[in-house]
Amino acid sequence: MSSAVNHITVDCVGDPYDLARFWSAVTGDPLADDDFPGDPEASVIPPAGTGPRMLFVRVPDTKTVKNRVHVDLKPTDRTRDEEVTRLLELGAALVGDHRRPDGTGWVTLADPEGNEFCVERSDAERAGHRPDDAGA
Structure with missing residues (x-):
């Protein structure tokens, strides 16, 4: 079951x-x-x-502590960094930037109510190329 x-x-x-x-x-x-x-x-x-x-x-009641469960987002048609920019423009707030110089890592954002979520790299970025040049 x-x-x-x-x-x-x-x-x-x-x-x-x-x-x-x-x-x-x-x-x-x-x-x-x-x-x-x-x-x-x-x-x-x-x-x-x-x-x-x-x-x-x-x-x-308002949110008072860090989320114990959160959503991890993986962009499907843009890079992680492009998606972070889009989400900030939608009203998300930056909580923590965990991007590394080698391109790995993630960004922690909060929705308009303060609920944290993370943005990871896209599959194309993990494979070593940008989503918009996947065929190249």
């Missing part, structure tokens, strides 16, 4: 819809059809079979 991860639940004190919109822009996945501003919960729904939903739920 086993279980599948159905949701990754993220607490927030602000509007769950706003935080879901941020994560929808991050992942490119849509919000649930029945989500609306001011709703006490909102979901980002990936295509069937590609991963769990992200569920954002309003809670009364």
Whole structure:
């Protein structure tokens, strides 16, 4: 017997819809059809079979310590550094830069509610070339 991860639940004190919109822009996945501003919960729904939903739920208490669980993102069509720039433009905040001179490492960011997540190198970068010149 086993279980599948159905949701990754993220607490927030602000509007769950706003935080879901941020994560929808991050992942490119849509919000649930029945989500609306001011709703006490909102979901980002990936295509069937590609991963769990992200569920954002309003809670009364603010975040006070480092996350014990976090999401690691791997860019699919750009470099890690390009993705970090894009996410900062979307409203993420820089928490820690763990990039190394040899190109390895990751960047820790926080979403608009302060929940940390990491951005790793893309598969193309791990293979030694940029995502946009994968055929070269």
